Amino acid sequence: MRLVRLLLLTVLSFTSVAALADDAVAVKRLTELLNQAQTITARFSQLTLDAGGTQLQESAGQMVLKRPGLFRWHTDAPMEQLLVSNGKQVWLYDPDLQQVTIQKLDQRLTHTPALLLSGDVSKIQENFEITHNEGGNVVDFILKPKAKDSLFDSLRLSFRNNTLNDMQLIDSIGQRTNILFLNVKMNQPQADSQFTFEIPAGADVIQE
Structure with a gap:
């Protein structure tokens, strides 16, 4: 349920002109990198640690993203879950x-890490304060939500050789979730049908 809990953000404004300038440069660079991929498929490996570095959870799976706003995030057994969005609603199946x-x-739901990769990149600056650091073939972006009630304090998004490589989320109590993307493929045709979900017979349905 952690991925779903991250789907809760609102907006807060800037006060620093210098921060605005730095943010604009970072947004421009991040937009360039995100816009190069209209679709992304990848395996992912996810590791969650507490503030002291103790492992809390480890999982892996497959993701498929398609602009604008379509994604499918399937976590493998034994902690199997499926998160699907058709751009209008989100299904979480356990x-x-x-x-x-x-x-x-x-x-609220459009301000999330998954939709950051698949959504409208022109709205990134509305929801995050952004800085970046570029060295060699690696570019790191630090995104801090402008919301007061965000469930994560910062999100680091990293690209290697202009390709999505990994992200890290840190929450208010220091818990870290590291996601490494493997075998990343961009701009391959993806059928829209995989971004809808048919509710299995007998499943309990919770509408939020």
Whole structure:
């Protein structure tokens, strides 16, 4: 449920002119990198650690993203979950619980890490303060939500050789979630049908 909990952000304004200038440069660079890929497929490896570095959870799976706003994030067994968006709503399916949670893709949900990669990159600056560091073939972006009630304090998004490589989320208590992307492929045709979800017979449905 962690990926779903991250779908909760609102907006806060800037006060520093210097920060605005730095943010604009970082947004321009990040937009360039994100816009080069209209679709992305990748394997992912996810590791969550507490503030002291103790491992809390480890998982892996497959993701498919397609602009604008379409994504499919499938976590492998034994902690299997499927997160799907058709650009209008989001389904979270837990096969062990036989439970589907459905949420409307409203303004709050568009400010999330998954949709940052698949959504409207022109709106990034509305939702995050952004800085970046570029060295050699690696570019790191630090995104800090402008929301007061965000469930993560910062998001680092890294590209290697202009290709998505990894991201790290840190929450208010220091818990870190590291996601490494493997076998990344961009701009391959992706059928829209994989971004809809048919509710299995007998599954419990929670509408939020």
